[in-house]
Amino acid sequence: MSRDPVTIVTYEWLPEFPRGFVRDIRARWAAEEAGVAYAVETLPVMPKSVAHRQIQPFEQVPILRDGDLTLFESGAIVLHLAEGTPLLPEARRAEITQWLIAALNSVEGATGRWALMQMAERHPAIFGPPSPPEVVEHARQGMVARLDALERVMQGRDWIAGDFSAADILLADVLRVPAAMEALAGHPALTAYVARATARPAFQRALADHMAHWQAADARMAAQA
C-alpha cells in the first residue's frame, strides 16, 4: 500500500433485498483493485441523521473519506481512488471517463427505470405504485435498445476501454442489476462481461466483505433482542 487508508461510509444495517447491490460495493471494489486499504464507518438507514445530510445531501451511500476530502457519488469515488493507478491511465482518461459516465447516465438511466418498475411490483411501499404493463413494456424496450448497443460494443472486447479500468467497475456493476433480474439473457457478450468482471479477486473480496458487513449487523441486532 503506497497511500494512507481511506474510510468508506455505508449503512449500519439494511433488509435482505438490496444486499449485494448497495453502491458501497463499487467503492470497496475500486479500493481492492487499487490496493488501497480502507476502514468502514456506518450511518443508520432510517431515520436519516443530520450528520448524514451534512456529508451527503441526498442521504445516500457510499461516502468516501480520504484525509481532508469527503466525497460522494460512487462514480466520483471510483475515479478518485483510480487516480494514479492502472485503473485510470492518463492517456485514456477521456475515454474511461466517457464510459464511466455512459454507465451512470445512458445505461443506468434505462436499466434503472425498468428495474425500478420491477421493484415497485414487489415492494410498492418502498418503490411506489406499480406502472401499467404498456408503460413497463416501453421501459423494457428502451433498456433493450441500450443493451443491444452495448452488446455490439463488447463483442470482441474483454473490457470497455482497453485494459480493465475504472469504467469497468461502474459498467459491470450497473449491468449486475439486469443480470440478476434475468434481463441480460439475450446478450451473450454482456453476460460474459459481467461474469468476467465479477470473477476478479478484487470484486470477490469486495462482495464478501460487503455481505459480511450485513451479517455482522444481523448478529448484533440478534444479540440485542
Added chain:
Amino acid sequence: MSRDPVTIVTYEWLPEFPRGFVRDIRARWAAEEAGVAYAVETLPVMPKSVAHRQIQPFEQVPILRDGDLTLFESGAIVLHLAEGTPLLPEARRAEITQWLIAALNSVEGATGRWALMQMAERHPAIFGPPSPPEVVEHARQGMVARLDALERVMQGRDWIAGDFSAADILLADVLRVPAAMEALAGHPALTAYVARATARPAFQRALADHMAHWQAADARMAAQA
C-alpha cells in the same frame, strides 16, 4: 485560443419541441467558457446512420472530435474541454467530478424520470404511453426530494463547487428542464442559480448558436421544398 479548434457533432435538423435542450448545448457552452473554437458537423436524426452508430453506440448527440480523439457523453465532453482551464482546477478535481456526476445521475435520474412522464403526456408517439397519476405523483415527490436537498446546498453559494466550474455546466443544464416545466417554483436558490448560470455570456452565445443552427436547417428545408 491556445489550442486547435474542435468539432462538435449534433443533429442536422430537429422538430421544434426539443430545441434549446439538446445536449450539444453543453458542449458548446463548455467550449465557449474554455475559449476553445469549434466547428459543427451534423448527423441525421432519422433514420440513424451506420456512421452515427460507429462514433456513438447509443445513436445520440453530442459527439466531440478533438484531433484523433472522438468522445461522446456530454459530461465526459465537458470534463475534457475543461482540462487545464479554470473550469477544472486540479485542487478541486474530485469535488467538481462529484457534482458533475451528481447532476447526471442523482439529479437527472429523478428530474428526467418525471420529465419523461410529462413528455409522454404530450408526445406519446415519441415518449411512450402515459403513466397513471399516482405513478407521476410518486416520481414528482422523488424529484422534489432531490431538489429540496440541492436547494439547501445552494443556499449561500453562487456555484456548486467554488468558482464557476465544469460541474455548473452540467448541473445548471440539467435543472433547466424542470425550470422550463415550472417545477422549480418552490426552490428560490435553484431558480436564482439557473438564472445566474444562463445569464453568462458563454451560455448566451452557446444558446444563440444552437438555435441559429436549427433555424438555418429550417431555411435549407424550406428552400428545397
